[in-house]
Amino acid sequence: MQGPHMLAFLPALSLAGFWLGGEAVLVAVALGLPAIYSVVYPHGVHRAEHLARLPLSSDLVDISSAQAMAEQVVERARTANLSTACFMIEAEGLDTIGRRSGNDSVEVLRDMILGRLRGMLRRDDSAVRVGDSRFMVLLGPSLRHDLETMLTLAARFQRGLEEPLETGTGTHFLSVSLGFHAIPASVSDATGSRLVDAAQTALSEAMANGPSAIRAWSDSMRAERSARLSLLGEIDRALARGQIQPWFQPQICTSTGKISGVEALARWIHPERGIIPPGQFLGALEETGQMDRLGEVVLQHSLTALRGWDEAGIDIPRISVNFSGTELRNPQLVERIKWELDRFGLMPGRLGIEVLETVIADSPEGVVARNIMELSDLGCHIDLDDFGTGHASITALRRFPVNRLKIDRSFVSHVDRDEEQRRMLAAILGLADRLGLETLAEGVESVGEHALLAQLGCDHVQGFGIARPLPLEKVADWARAHTARIAEAQNLGRSTG
Ligand code: C2E
Ligand code: CA
């Protein structure tokens, strides 16, 4: 045990007495604590891990109780003329673990996370869970809660929580985003609910930029949020003016190393705000009923790009386009695609249709199934996107004419370092093999992951480790450089082998 950091070991009751001004809910919360170390922000976190097994699940509080807790701390800070701060922390990926390993694992992980957080706090700070995968930390009143100190602390929480978590069901990796707000002593009209809201807003901002992001609340954030809302008002014009267009992410064949295709991913090239990713505007398009329009724009750009690469002698066999549930429910979809392929003089096999696993899981029959069937009959390649996250049954896999499984990034990351992850992936690859389906691993970020996927027999890989999504004008250069690298590697292989 690393003694030097551990100054005191307080039983819950004495903590409750010293912490609270008598609010029933807070007493309940505090009594739920197994114990708190008086630790001056230690570097490591694992000394607390064994305690995490104690039943902490009662430490879930609803948002109004969280605000009441914050109110207490703000009040104490005001009385003492000191500052205080609130962190909101999201453990991203807990839901995926729940789907894979069950709710019991998630409960254990939540307890471990809370245990780790508390292991990193001082006696006067507190941590509770405020949602399925969300945690709140309140710092006790103190002299110094300046931005630099807060950022250092946020980074330390993040590092601590992102260390692998070992449970009975294996090793789990989480991404952690944080938002925080500190109230200096000079602010006299602070309230607990404003403190909590500000930290929540900062967290939303972090998550929009995540995974693994940290954001401090600022006045400009409020302005940013309203700017974002006005952005959504602009989306109509953006589509009409051609500001929304796809970028292209290469996909590589693991056995030859050659480019097997590219995926078209929508980007909004905003004149003032730069590149806006689809996560920030797909929802608005969906709500305003414009997914079909987006689909048309992306398909047009994609087929134009493919023609261009053909003409330039660049070997890109296929372009894959994401189709939303809305588009797949359109009875005119197949006619439109047929017409577009004709117009560009491209064989249907050059077009990949990416369908989310959730879409086929939710659409047992009817127009979605018919469209996919007809596109497949036409000769288009059908990719099942985010495989492993959407609960499509094996029967659904048989009923829909799927050519390839795109294995979700959550099954791919750290596969070279994590035995459990490797077993899971091997099982998916085995299933695909039995069903005669091709496979592609998404979100391949490292050489180690790439190499292991090749060893396990995954057919294709895609991810930042190979290339990020590229704007049209960069694809040809990347493809030429990649082809040259492959040729060089082969020559080297020949001369040494
Ligand atoms: P997706 O189809 O699963 O696309 C893969 C996403 O993962 C892309 O995010 C890509 O940039 C990102 N990605 C690729 N490699 C890596 C990696 O190694 N690590 C990590 N962390 N991320 C990686 P993007 O472009 O933000 O797109 C998000 C989602 O938006 C897409 O997920 C897709 O579902 C949707 N989307 C994008 N373009 C379109 C479109 O034109 N139409 C429709 N309906 N949906 C689209
Ligand atoms: Ca996709």
Ligand code: CA
């Ligand atoms: Ca995907």
